Amino acid sequence: MSQEVENYLSLALKKLEDAYEKMMKTTGYSDDAENVKILSSFLNEQVEKHEDTLSSAR
Amino acid sequence: MKTLFLLLARNGDIYMNWPVLRAYRRMHPEHEIHVLVRPRFKSALNGLDVVDQVIDLPSETWCRLQVQALGEVKNFVQGLRSNSYDRVVNLSYSLFSSYLTHGISKKSDSVFGYTRFSDGSFNPGDPVSQYFYSQVGETKSNRLHLVDLFASTLQMDFVPADFSAPSTDWMKSQFDHTNLQMPSHPIVFHVGASQSKKSIYGFQWARMIKYFLQENPNENLILVGSAEESHIGEEICAHLNDAKIFNWVGKTTFASLFYILKNAKRVVGCDSVMMQMSNLTQTPCFNLSFETVNMWETGPLATGSAVYLSNSPEQFSPYQAAHLLDQVMKQQRPENLYYSSPGVCRFQGPRSEFKDEAWTLLMALYLNGNFPTTQQLSFAQSATQMFEVNEVLIQQLKEIKRKPNSDQVFKSLENAEHILQVAASGHPMTNIIFDWLKGRKVSVAPKPLQAIADDYLQIHQELQSILKIYSLDELKKDLNKKGSAHG
Numbered sequence: 001m002s003q004e005v006e007n008y009l010s011l012a013l014k015k016l017e018d019a020y021e022k023m024m025k026t027t028g029y030s031d032d033a034e035n036v037k038i039l040s041s042f043l044n045e046q047v048e049k050h051e052d053t054l055s056s057a058r
Numbered sequence: 059m060k061t062l063f064l065l066l067a068r069n070g071d072i073y074m075n076w077p078v079l080r081a082y083r084r085m086h087p088e089h090e091i092h093v094l095v096r097p098r099f100k101s102a103l104n105g106l107d108v109v110d111q112v113i114d115l116p117s118e119t120w121c122r123l124q125v126q127a128l129g130e131v132k133n134f135v136q137g138l139r140s141n142s143y144d145r146v147v148n149l150s151y152s153l154f155s156s157y158l159t160h161g162i163s164k165k166s167d168s169v170f171g172y173t174r175f176s177d178g179s180f181n182p183g184d185p186v187s188q189y190f191y192s193q194v195g196e197t198k199s200n201r202l203h204l205v206d207l208f209a210s211t212l213q214m215d216f217v218p219a220d221f222s223a224p225s226t227d228w229m230k231s232q233f234d235h236t237n238l239q240m241p242s243h244p245i246v247f248h249v250g251a252s253q254s255k256k257s258i259y260g261f262q263w264a265r266m267i268k269y270f271l272q273e274n275p276n277e278n279l280i281l282v283g284s285a286e287e288s289h290i291g292e293e294i295c296a297h298l299n300d301a302k303i304f305n306w307v308g309k310t311t312f313a314s315l316f317y318i319l320k321n322a323k324r325v326v327g328c329d330s331v332m333m334q335m336s337n338l339t340q341t342p343c344f345n346l347s348f349e350t351v352n353m354w355e356t357g358p359l360a361t362g363s364a365v366y367l368s369n370s371p372e373q374f375s376p377y378q379a380a381h382l383l384d385q386v387m388k389q390q391r392p393e394n395l396y397y398s399s400p401g402v403c404r405f406q407g408p409r410s411e412f413k414d415e416a417w418t419l420l421m422a423l424y425l426n427g428n429f430p431t432t433q434q435l436s437f438a439q440s441a442t443q444m445f446e447v448n449e450v451l452i453q454q455l456k457e458i459k460r461k462p463n464s465d466q467v468f469k470s471l472e473n474a475e476h477i478l479q480v481a482a483s484g485h486p487m488t489n490i491i492f493d494w495l496k497g498r499k500v501s502v503a504p505k506p507l508q509a510i511a512d513d514y515l516q517i518h519q520e521l522q523s524i525l526k527i528y529s530l531d532e533l534k535k536d537l538n539k540k541g542s543a544h545g
Contacts, residue, residue, distance in 0.1 A: 024178070028177070029174075029176065029177050029178035031132075031161070032132075033178065034135075034157060034160065034161050034174075034178065035128055035131045035132045035135060035161070036128065037157045037178070038131050038135065038154070038157045038158050038161055039120060039127060039128060039131045041152075041153045041154035041157055042117075042120055042154045043120070043121070044153075044154070045152065045153075045154050046121060
């Protein structure tokens with residue numbers, strides 16, 4: 001993954017985490033909050049090179 | 059009845075789950091089996107005939123990060139939820155998979171593996187997954203093989219037929235696509251691994267093969283690996299230009315490898331997918347493993363397999379490895395190797411006092427074994443510190459019951475927990491105990507504060523009874539008692 005893409009993903013992650021915090025404060029852990037967390041934790045794995053065959057899955 | 063398995067790890071884990079899926083089909087013939095995988099690793103399911111439907115995780119779409127990505131996540135989760143799975147089994151053990159599992163399984167009767175509680179906090183799930191959360195990993199002391207942990211999550215036992223390769227015809231047809239000519243009874247060398255810390259360098263392979271060929275000049279050797287590993291194959295061949303070696307690195311697919319492995323005398327490789335595929339073809343392996351990898355968890359299971367353990371790839375000795383491989387090929391059993399064997403731990407090998415003690419401690423914590431006696435003063439010192447801090451924690455948890463709204467009590471509880479962790483970090487054995495504590499506490503479901511305090515109190519009291527065994531102060535008290543009794 002290029003540095004540019006990684007920076008882009010990191011920025012997107014920050015936005016998703018902020019959105020999640022706001023949702024938790026207003027509606028609590030709802031389906032929408034969970035979907036945000038599904039996407040952010042998925043992207044986080046990409047930043048940590050989860051799908052890269054040269055790194056570990058677990 | 060429908061069951062969804064989440065297998066979101068890589069190829070090696072998917073192959074390790076073949077016996078699990080077979081055992082599940084055998085025990086639940088009425089269940090339709092669906093498997094969710096990442097498209098990149100989907101081909102690792104080719105040849106497995108017990109899966110009714112393979113579902114792709116839409117990784118690429120989610121990565122595009124357009125505004126609609128969240129909508130796509132929502133549709134995907136709702137789509138899977140509307141499949142009304144009776145059972146959802148998450149064998150991925152990741153944070154991401156825990157959220158996804160919770161999202162999918164809201165209408166399911168049972169869930170296995172990592173998920174979330176109703177308030178979104180992490181729920182490691184069943185007891186085996188709790189163990190996985192606390193004690194499994196490359197730096198941990200676990201000696202239970204991942205294949206067994208996966209099956210235990212579902213409370214299943216294997217039969218030999220669960221470990222089998224695809225049909226001979228299928229394997230042959232896949233191999234025929236490669237247009238390669240199979241030499242008779244080859245030894246297969248897999249020259250790569252998923253991470254550099256798990257693999258040796260090309261020149262080390264070349265030396266090992268060179269030494270081995272000096273004793274075994276008539277053996278047919280095949281090099282295999284992915285296209286990305288082609289340079290390693292080329293480097294090896296450049297070092298051994300006169301030797302009879304079939305360099306097939308980058309020329310095979312996973313599906314075609316089954317036939318090669320099935321026809322091989324032995325597979326030589328580091329901690330890699332080839333070890334997991336050999337479990338299915340029942341090909342004995344010679345596994346080059348390192349202290350940076352937990353060979354107990356992922357080592358080769360086929361009868362006759364051996365593991366040569368080095369500290370690190372840098373300290374790997376090609377000469378010794380070649381010599382040991384030569385001995386193993388001649389049906390000898392050198393003492394410094396680990397061997398696959400039946401039993402709770404899948405390997406037997408050289409004893410290591412401290413590591414054996416750590417494993418005994420794990421068995422005591424989780425499998426009702428006896429707690430080990432220790433000669434390690436630093437462990438006893440660390441346990442003594444933990445014992446003292448834990449006493450404070452117990453008092454504070456009792457205080458919460460008296461004053462449930464006291465901020466001061468919560469603050470000092472938090473401080474004491476941090477100090478407990480610092481004390482635990484003083485020794486690998488106390489770290490194991492702390493990881494046990496962490497797993498127990500994270501498994502407490504959301505409930506009123508008083509009820510959580512009750513559960514935590516019980517857990518910390520259990521911890522105290524464990525630490526007491528190793529606390530120096532308690533030992534002194536016992537000795538004094540015995541002394542006065544004799545006096």
